Amino acid sequence: MAFWLLKKEYNTVYLYFQLRSPAKKDFPALFDITAAGHLLANELPSDGMREVEEELGLSIPFEDLTFAGVMQDEIHIPSFIDREFCHVYLYEIKGSL
Template identity: 80%
Template sequence: MEHEKLSIMNDQHETIGVATRSDVHAQGLWHETFHFWLLKREHGTVYLYFQLRSPAKKDFPSLFDITAAGHFLAVEQPSDGLREIEEELGLSIPFKDLTYTGIIQDEIHLAPFIDREFCHVYLYMDQTEHMEVHLQKEEVAGLYRAKLLDAQQLLTGTCERIQIEGFEMNTSGERREESREVHVQDFVPHEPAYYEHLFHAINQFLSQ
């Protein structure tokens, strides 16, 4: 995975070459990623879903993050991001059913790791009564959801803790339902501007 070839960009989102994934993160090179956010409305309440990253992950183990996400390889198009949804969550969703909200720039600096991303952000409102989710245990340890308003307040800094609900998979593949109180430190440290753009896009999406 560290030897995958990614397109690299300048800060104006102009492609300037190709580099390995390990070099991209070591040198803090701009690159493109796919971000998929899953929503669901139940009894008038909208929920936003977060994956719990596997404790075996090299970066940000056991933290909550985007529902499904991944890097675009140098030869890939935005629709290739669907593989991340299928691999991590086991959901097959037509690309035409995703709502594209644009590109959000995001930077995470944790020495010796510098992640500079042009994030292609997509939203999807699940309409099924029961989602058939199958997690990729090497990547994802669980799937949780928060009330949208709670998530927005926590991740934009207007409250300190919220309650979330979901499930985790143990090492033998058994599913365990959970309810947890979480703080912002329990989430991958995306920039505040990322979340401001995200929640603005979600609220626009819901008002359509």
């Protein structure tokens, strides 16, 4: 599940990114999607909301998200190959966090 947090101000849309820890094994100290997590075979995209709460401390009802589609993603680097189907959801912040 991939979760993008966005905010609209006047005629500009802002996307929130997460800065990965420099201690991370994969892609350290790089910007990443707002929040994301891998689902187990028996889980639904709504189960991925635990990642949003763990990573951002936000409890957002799944029904308040906007489904943006499923994106196929594939990364090839020397240490591994990663193939995913990402269920992408958006959430627009109204007011302040």
